[in-house]
Amino acid sequence: MLLQDTRNSLSQSPTPLSGIFSTTKTLYDQLLSEPQDESTRSAARLFLQEHLGIAAEMDCELPADVNALEDWVAAKTVKVGKQYAAYLEERKAGKPRRFFTSKAHALHFLQAVAPSKLVDGAWLYGTLDNWQDPRFHPLIRTYLEELGDGVAQMNHVLMYRQLLAKHGCDGPLSLPDEYYVQGTLQLALGYEAQEFLPEVIGYNLGYEQLPLHLLISAFELHELDIDPYYFTLHITIDNAHSGHAHQAVQALLQQCAGGTDPQFYQRVRAGYQLNDLGVGSGDIIRHFDLQDELLRMLDRKRTFGQQMHSDYCKLEGKTVNEWLSEPGQMLAFLDALEARGWIQRGVDPGQSRFWHLISGPDALMFGVFTEYEQRLIYEWIADGWLAQDQATSGARQRPFKPARGSRRKAASDTAVCPADRTQLAMEPLSEPLEALRQQLESMPRAERMATLISMMNPSLHGTPEGLLATRMFSSQMY
Ligand SMILES: [Fe+2]
Numbered sequence: 001m002l003l004q005d006t007r008n009s010l011s012q013s014p015t016p017l018s019g020i021f022s023t024t025k026t027l028y029d030q031l032l033s034e035p036q037d038e039s040t041r042s043a044a045r046l047f048l049q050e051h052l053g054i055a056a057e058m059d060c061e062l063p064a065d066v067n068a069l070e071d072w073v074a075a076k077t078v079k080v081g082k083q084y085a086a087y088l089e090e091r092k093a094g095k096p097r098r099f100f101t102s103k104a105h106a107l108h109f110l111q112a113v114a115p116s117k118l119v120d121g122a123w124l125y126g127t128l129d130n131w132q133d134p135r136f137h138p139l140i141r142t143y144l145e146e147l148g149d150g151v152a153q154m155n156h157v158l159m160y161r162q163l164l165a166k167h168g169c170d171g172p173l174s175l176p177d178e179y180y181v182q183g184t185l186q187l188a189l190g191y192e193a194q195e196f197l198p199e200v201i202g203y204n205l206g207y208e209q210l211p212l213h214l215l216i217s218a219f220e221l222h223e224l225d226i227d228p229y230y231f232t233l234h235i236t237i238d239n240a241h242s243g244h245a246h247q248a249v250q251a252l253l254q255q256c257a258g259g260t261d262p263q264f265y266q267r268v269r270a271g272y273q274l275n276d277l278g279v280g281s282g283d284i285i286r287h288f289d290l291q292d293e294l295l296r297m298l299d300r301k302r303t304f305g306q307q308m309h310s311d312y313c314k315l316e317g318k319t320v321n322e323w324l325s326e327p328g329q330m331l332a333f334l335d336a337l338e339a340r341g342w343i344q345r346g347v348d349p350g351q352s353r354f355w356h357l358i359s360g361p362d363a364l365m366f367g368v369f370t371e372y373e374q375r376l377i378y379e380w381i382a383d384g385w386l387a388q389d390q391a392t393s394g395a396r397q398r399p400f401k402p403a404r405g406s407r408r409k410a411a412s413d414t415a416v417c418p419a420d421r422t423q424l425a426m427e428p429l430s431e432p433l434e435a436l437r438q439q440l441e442s443m444p445r446a447e448r449m450a451t452l453i454s455m456m457n458p459s460l461h462g463t464p465e466g467l468l469a470t471r472m473f474s475s476q477m478y
């Protein structure tokens with residue numbers, strides 16, 4: 001599962017502060033940059049304890065009997081399948097998109113969930129230490145698959161980075177602190193797995209279930225011409241029959257073999273509930289407001305452009321530099337541009353002089369705005385014109401089918417099918433990487449595996465060295 005669609009609202013009480021870190025984002029950044037630092041680790045434990053305390057108070061949908069889990073997962077999958085079929089019927093009958101009102105809305109979503117996506121799989125990192133114990137293998141296998149088994153094109157974090165970059169969404173977007181809760185929980189669980197193993201298993205069980213919003217997101221991203229592969233991949237790889245959802249149940253059953261410890265399962269349930277903390281996909285989608293986002297973006301950009309304009313032209317008595325000199329003036333500035341005829345809202349943005357200043361290779365401000373930022377401006381100028389245009393031009397839904405297996409459609413360009421993995425992994429290593437490989441191979445096995453694990457942490461596994469370590473670990477753990 002990606003982010004849960006929770007009932008939590010953005011207006012809920014702020015996240016409890018964790019130890020020396022005043023914000024969740026600070027702890028998130030710290031877990032990425034200095035995960036071994038003792039103060040970071042004790043803050044991570046505190047963060048987990050605080051959130052587990054909240055989770056323990058919540059209702060848990062998991063069955064009371066651990067042996068009923070397999071049937072429960074199967075029934076849940078069938079229910080999601082039926083809900084998705086109903087959604088498709090609804091769309092066929094002409095209902096509008098349920099999630100994304102526009103492309104800018106969808107691109108904003110991709111960025112808003114990035115703190116979790118960019119640490120995909122992190123909660124399982126700490127299970128690698130138990131590679132000699134077969135009961136941990138389903139969890140380790142899932143972690144290795146999140147890492148693409150060391151093949152860059154199949155590494156989920158790199159895949160998501162590429163998706164963001166492809167749409168000009170890799171610049172810093174300042175997000176509210178609650179948006180970092182899930183990513184921070186994932187990192188904290190990953191580094192503290194030895195102490196929080198039942199919670200890791202429970203969290204994994206929740207995260208790897210197929211949620212309805214994943215299916216709908218993939219469908220609507222495709223409709224908006226955004227490559228949905230990252231999302232369709234998670235529909236298939238997390239499947240309940242043989243994928244991560246199945247492995248998640250197996251991991252729990254194997255830990256419980258020989259007798260169910262009620263306290264263990266209680267902790268698993270609390271870990272499962274952690275998935276419902278922070279901000280869910282549904283909240284993120286509902287709280288998007290095009291104009292607010294545009295104004296926030298322009299205010300961020302303002303500081304870079306405030307001395308860059310000539311004072312030749314004045315709008316409503318102010319030069320552009322004056323308009324950009326203080327925060328909070330962007331709406332009035334846009335109004336002034338509209339009043340002076342630089343912007344014509346509600347029609348094709350191509351008719352606005354302002355649009356031609358920022359878009360196209362000959363634009364005076366070429367390169368100033370990323371694709372996402374341009375899209376915000378474009379849709380704000382269009383102001384409903386796009387919807388009318390689509391209606392009158394008879395635009396129809398583009399046919400969409402979630403990927404079958406892990407095979408990617410030929411038109412996509414960020415990942416490969418499993419058959420190509422071996423070939424990619426066999427590409428000759430650069431000289432320094434080959435030297436590193438030889439150095440690692442020369443180590444005694446236990447030392448080598450420990451070194452490989454340290455190179456596969458959530459911050460490093462996407463580097464060339466981390467990918468090499470993942471490939472070596474993956475082929476040597478059995
Ligand atoms: Fe993933």
Ligand SMILES: [Fe+2]
Nearest residue numbers: 208237238244
């Ligand atoms: Fe997964």
